[in-house]
Amino acid sequence: MAESPPRREPVLVRHFARIIDVALAALTLVFFVAVALATGVQSPWRAAIPLGLLLGALLLVRRRWPMTVLLLSIGGIFVYRLTGHWSPAGWIWPAAVAYFTAAATPRVRWVAVIGLAQLLYSAFDIRHVLDNNPTRFLFHVVGEGLLLAVLIAAGLTYAAAMRWRERLRDTDSRARAAEERLRVSHEVHDIIAHTLAVVGVQLNVAADTLQEDPAAAAVALRLAKDVRNRAMADLRSLLTTLRDTTPQPDLASLGTLIADARAAGLEVTLDEHGDPAAVPATPAVALYRVVQESLANTLKHAGASRAEVTIGYQPRSITVEITDNGRGATEVREGHGLAGMRERVSALGGALTAGPNPGGGFAVRADIPVAGSAA
Numbered sequence: 001m002a003e004s005p006p007r008r009e010p011v012l013v014r015h016f017a018r019i020i021d022v023a024l025a026a027l028t029l030v031f032f033v034a035v036a037l038a039t040g041v042q043s044p045w046r047a048a049i050p051l052g053l054l055l056g057a058l059l060l061v062r063r064r065w066p067m068t069v070l071l072l073s074i075g076g077i078f079v080y081r082l083t084g085h086w087s088p089a090g091w092i093w094p095a096a097v098a099y100f101t102a103a104a105t106p107r108v109r110w111v112a113v114i115g116l117a118q119l120l121y122s123a124f125d126i127r128h129v130l131d132n133n134p135t136r137f138l139f140h141v142v143g144e145g146l147l148l149a150v151l152i153a154a155g156l157t158y159a160a161a162m163r164w165r166e167r168l169r170d171t172d173s174r175a176r177a178a179e180e181r182l183r184v185s186h187e188v189h190d191i192i193a194h195t196l197a198v199v200g201v202q203l204n205v206a207a208d209t210l211q212e213d214p215a216a217a218a219v220a221l222r223l224a225k226d227v228r229n230r231a232m233a234d235l236r237s238l239l240t241t242l243r244d245t246t247p248q249p250d251l252a253s254l255g256t257l258i259a260d261a262r263a264a265g266l267e268v269t270l271d272e273h274g275d276p277a278a279v280p281a282t283p284a285v286a287l288y289r290v291v292q293e294s295l296a297n298t299l300k301h302a303g304a305s306r307a308e309v310t311i312g313y314q315p316r317s318i319t320v321e322i323t324d325n326g327r328g329a330t331e332v333r334e335g336h337g338l339a340g341m342r343e344r345v346s347a348l349g350g351a352l353t354a355g356p357n358p359g360g361g362f363a364v365r366a367d368i369p370v371a372g373s374a375a
Contacts, residue, residue: 025056062101070098091122103155115148186340195231197299199224201264261295267306274313294322294364323363
């Protein structure tokens with residue numbers, strides 16, 4: 001019967017499993033020899049100790065070759081009995097660990113057949129007891145049968161528990177993969193929306209000034225090209241994160257973001273309070289994306305000439321507010337950009353509001369917790 005290849009486990013798990021196997025091997029040797037001596041076996045070095053050593057040594061490779069270990073263990077017990085030695089306390093229990101291990105494999109039906117055959121032979125082997133002590137014979141057969149059933153049931157239960165744990169692990173992996181895909185989709189949307197907004201403004205400037213002021217048109221096209229190149233670099237870095245850990249935009253990148261908006265003709269002021277150095281990476285990326293998406297929406301939809309970005313860094317949270325002097329909106333339609341900002345902030349336990357500013361224009365405000373965030 002072919003053995004299934006072992007599944008690779010983490011190093012600490014493999015070391016712990018090896019310790020367990022060594023302990024079971026030692027217990028098997030000691031217990032078998034102790035029972036042999038207690039049941040009157042003479043000269044244990046002639047057979048009992050060698051068989052105990054064989055049964056224990058086989059357990060050291062039980063995880064790799066479970067069926068082979070079971071067959072060799074049973075074979076050793078048969079040789080021990082056929083050479084005229086009494087098997088102390090029965091036939092099944094000396095191979096109890098081997099039965100349990102093999103029952104946890106897909107070969108459990110073969111394990112049951114092998115165990116039944118050994119049980120029948122055990123009953124035949126002590127048939128002489130039936131005439132003198134039927135109660136002892138019945139106790140022996142029933143006890144061996146119950147032990148075999150318990151070992152097989154325990155193996156099946158252990159295998160089911162391992163399959164359940166593996167399913168939980170697969171489900172968790174799929175959930176993490178889905179979260180990563182959602183995060184990447186938000187990142188791609190933010191990058192593309194910002195780039196299209198800035199590039200669109202610059203292309204409009206170039207189109208309007210191409211005839212009257214070619215130099216200004218050339219400057220606008222160069223700015224559009226620079227923004228496009230940075231966006232391509234961001235997208236390449238983002239896609240690379242699916243394979244490694246390329247750094248994401250952080251608070252140091254806010255200056256470039258503000259400069260892009262200013263180059264697109266929007267007068268942007270940045271007002272920061274507090275110490276940004278203590279902000280972990282995940283909230284920093286969320287803050288950057290909120291500012292990026294808000295400025296992109298201002299450029300595309302608001303018709304604004306001025307925007308203010310106010311950031312307050314507190315020990316346990318960040319507060320960011322982006323306001324403009326544009327048209328505002330009587331009704332806020334939550335598209336992908338605003339929904340993405342809200343989901344990103346909510347995932348960190350924060351809150352985001354967006355709507356018309358009482359003094360005119362539009363305002364986006366986010367409170368992002370940082371306490372306990374992983375860097």
